[in-house]
Amino acid sequence: MLSELFDVAxxxxxxxxxxxxxxxxxxxxxxxxxxxxxxxxVASALTAVQFIVYSPYLLELxxxxxxxxxxxxxxxxxxxxxxxxDAKALMCLALALPVYPNVLGEVFSFSASxxxxxxxxxxxxxxxxxxxxxxxxxxxxxxxxxxxxGRNLFAGLEKESVGRKVMAFLTGYKxxxxxxxxxxxxxxxxxxxxxNGETVRHLLVLPKDxxxxxxxxxLVQASKDGKIAAEVWVTPGLPLLIFITxxxxxALVFGNLVWILLRLILA
Numbered sequence: 001m002l003s004e005l006f007d008v009a010x011x012x013x014x015x016x017x018x019x020x021x022x023x024x025x026x027x028x029x030x031x032x033x034x035x036x037x038x039x040x041x042v043a044s045a046l047t048a049v050q051f052i053v054y055s056p057y058l059l060e061l062x063x064x065x066x067x068x069x070x071x072x073x074x075x076x077x078x079x080x081x082x083x084x085x086d087a088k089a090l091m092c093l094a095l096a097l098p099v100y101p102n103v104l105g106e107v108f109s110f111s112a113s114x115x116x117x118x119x120x121x122x123x124x125x126x127x128x129x130x131x132x133x134x135x136x137x138x139x140x141x142x143x144x145x146x147x148x149x150g151r152n153l154f155a156g157l158e159k160e161s162v163g164r165k166v167m168a169f170l171t172g173y174k175x176x177x178x179x180x181x182x183x184x185x186x187x188x189x190x191x192x193x194x195x196n197g198e199t200v201r202h203l204l205v206l207p208k209d210x211x212x213x214x215x216x217x218x219l220v221q222a223s224k225d226g227k228i229a230a231e232v233w234v235t236p237g238l239p240l241l242i243f244i245t246x247x248x249x250x251a252l253v254f255g256n257l258v259w260i261l262l263r264l265i266l267a
Contacts, residue, residue, distance in 0.1 A: 006050035007103035011252065013043055014096045018245040021089060025239040029184045031085035036092050043096030058099060061117065065098035066091070069120040086240050093248070094120045104252060122256045126247030129257050131238060135170040142169050156201050156229055157189070164203040172235035177223035180216045184237035187215045191222050199227040 017039040021031045051058045073090045076082035082090075100119045146153055153174070154165055172188040180187060190202050199222055204215075222228045250257060 003054040004103040007101040010046050010096045022242045022245045025241040036088040039092045062098045065118045066094040069094035122251045123248045126250050126257045127244035131243040141173045160203045168233050172233050174231040177219050177232045185234040186212050188233035188235050190215050
């Protein structure tokens, strides 16, 4: 059927643009706006024509899916949990695949039907779950670091709360301050000068892009001046688009990972 060809075309558009965006995110940690400016109208046209001609009853769901996805994306961007490219990617996905494509058959039998109907939510939760697995790497790296000579992971940060220390342990690790200027990393700590002229270190919970450059300069300089230790806490600049792309493929083939895991646990 021609409707199924539209499904295939919309899936192909998503995969092509997402693969390119993931590659760009990996190499440069940024994605040109041109990617989304091209994808958005192509995806919108394919979806709108297919739904108007073959499935007019889905037009309302198309609008609902895009609206929910757009609100979620913008909200996550403004709280600092999403980059601009991640938010645009998710909104473009909602234009291309607002609901699960029929050409791939039914997966509702082993996935959450609501999440599959609002398909971008399934892709989002899959990507977040995959990205969350990086805490295993961070935790193991920190345990190995501490095991080397029994060093104190939070030397100079003893006054920080247990919650902040746990967040740093699970989402970051320690590197030489000088390496912050070279790699795709964000500082998980900042330095200030107190009333006595002493340099004081503080752990950060959600480092923001616009503040990172200034904080890096302060950390590097403080380390060079011997005011803080040579090693500081950082979190890797995760190419979230790669996780979202893998989450998209998993969603197309298997469905919602969270729902599948819950069923396996509760079975």
